[in-house]
Amino acid sequence: MIQAKRIVGVLLAMVLVLSVLAACGTEDSQGSPNKKYVLKFNHVLSESEPFHQGFLNWAERVKERTNGGLEIQVFPSAQLGVEEDIIEQLKQGVNVGQNTDSARLGMYVPDIAVMNAPYFVNSIEEVEKLNELPSVKKWMEELENKHGIKVLSFNWVQGFRHMVTNKPIRTPQDLKGLRIRTPGVPIWQESVRALGASPVALPFGEVYVGLQQGAIDGAELVYRNVTGGKLYEASKYISETKHILLINFEVISKKFFDSLPKEYQDILVEEANKAGLETSRIMEQEAEQIKQELIGKGMTIVSDVDIEAFKKAGEAAYEKLNLTEVRDRIYKEMGKTP
Template identity: 40%
Template sequence: MKIKQWIMVVLLVGAVLSLVACSQSSGGDGNESASNGTVYSLKVGTALTASDPIYQGLEAFKERVEERTDNHVRIEIFGSGSLGEDNDIIEQAKIGSNVAVIVDSARLAEMVPEIGILTAPYIVDSFEEANTVVQSDLFGGWVDQLAESHNLQVLSFNWYQGERHLLTKKEIQSPEDLRGVQLRTPGSPIWLESIRAMGASPTGMPWSEVYPAIQQGVIDGAEAQHPATYGAKLHEVVTHISKTRHFQLVTGIVAGANWMNQLPEEYQEIIYEEAAKAGEEASLQTVEKLEEFEQSMLDESNVEIHDVDIDLFKAATEVVYEKFDGFMELREEINNILGK
């Protein structure tokens, strides 16, 4: 065999061996082999943008987990819904994919109906109250059900996003003012029934579509918390924000239980610890910045922000608790937890 032919054979064999090694080092679960141990990769999706304290909390979570595991657990954050819709990510997590999502309890209620009480209107009045509930044995039982029956693992559920308000093109002071108003809300039953009880016509729609839908008149408005409203620039396309405080939005990071269980126990503990720590820090940042977000919206647009009589909206949404099995009793249990 000539020298040139021999060189070509050696190069071809080397290339084939390299491809085989690469294919064996990475599996469908996102894990990779390394000389000093397996590297686990987790993709975390959120509809929020980089200006939101929750997104910034995810960045802190990523940094600390990677540091404490010597980069054997790597986390990639996908903002603005770029990883997909929340429900789609949840389904991927259930079948073992290396994905997680910041999600509210209303979406999880499709699997454990009782957990939806946390997004019932006026169930709690502050982050402190919401955090007390999610640290309780009651909530812990729901977390166990998600893991055991639906292969979903809550990493922490103390990510507070703020009070949700009405965003409209006309001033809203009472439920009567919402008649005929088509309002975007997440498509889960508890959200839809709550907005309907407040007097509006609810429309389920992905968050990323809300801005153009309001701008083009497809819908009349939406409901959201200040950080998300500002991040999506919705104050540019509505003229009024009515501070109804109808939901105190507490959310959590949810991943696949099977994916979590494959990790060494030491790494699992690090993830749980850092998720809870980052969630608390991000929540406190949210509380501190609510007024700042509100002032920024006032400074940057012609939007008007109104305080309203919350008791009017509380009375209107009382019927919601009667429409979901066991919610009246669950509210009493939560009130007992809170000492009300």
């Protein structure tokens, strides 16, 4: 009797396994269209940010074009964890993705950090050109092959970063002695230092409290971050230094990407690029509206900034991190004058 029960148990287990396999479909070396794939995508921004809606649009289009075969689940406000941890997870093959920037990717491929250096590019159109450059393509290949990081798109431009403080900033000298929040990676730290301030590494979610409690004197952010984080309640001025055009990268695990059917891979990349450009242009167009909104909330916009003085000061960041030659090579490939 006991032996019979064991046989029945084994048979039931086999039926269960076979039913699961049948539901998932068979998978070849590059994935199967009959299997459902899920990508959990993390970002640090709030749900009110245009990027969040852009990620939702991307997810909807991918799901529609793959007939539900590939689902992107979007998690705002770092719900899956901090950025660095997510990147480490995806390097190991976990089915997660992260909105990041070249500053953090520069921890793996140092030259790529130049894309977040002071006054590197000035427009969305210039960012589009970067996609076709030999040097940039080489960086992407290195991220994939050496580190397991697949870049889907970097057509996501949040806009120019400015100084958010409680005093007006018009020249690098005005930043002297100020503690300015910036992410804790070399290119951000050195850029803020080169522009005249003392950099303080702090997660975006802690900027509001940091300003209120005086742990920092300011932060360097795009306009939408100021409204999204309600920083107008803790700071009085936005000085339009335009010191960095913030390029964002959408990255996932190369191992996960390679497991997808070729058709899904193409759709994932195509829709990421499309949604990125759409969202970038929306943010560019809404900048003036946000400025007026912030003025209405009591902030003062400082526009008479000595940009040339800041550009000159920013050169120190390139020199400190040995990126001057890298920048000049990229400019040559772009046909851009340094």
